Amino acid sequence: MTKQITVRLPDDIVDFIDRTVEEGGVASRAAVVSKALERERRRERAAHDARILAEAPSDDDLHAVSQYAATLPIELA
DSSP states (O other): OOOOOOOOOOHHHHHHHHHHHHTTSSSSHHHHHHHHHHHHHHHHHHHHHHHHHHHSOOOHHHHHHHHHHTTSOOOOO
């Protein structure tokens, strides 16, 4: 299910969105906005998880996994 909303964005952001669509990276303005918001949601979840891990007692196995994960490239798609 989707909902239609109206938002006001600065001209330079709209220009960026339009260029992204014109270059063929995505199908529509809505797709650009949706993709950006999904990325922000993933970033917030990761920050939340990082806070939980920072407060957790030390776990040598978990530390090794996190050290390895920190070396992996971040997918931006």
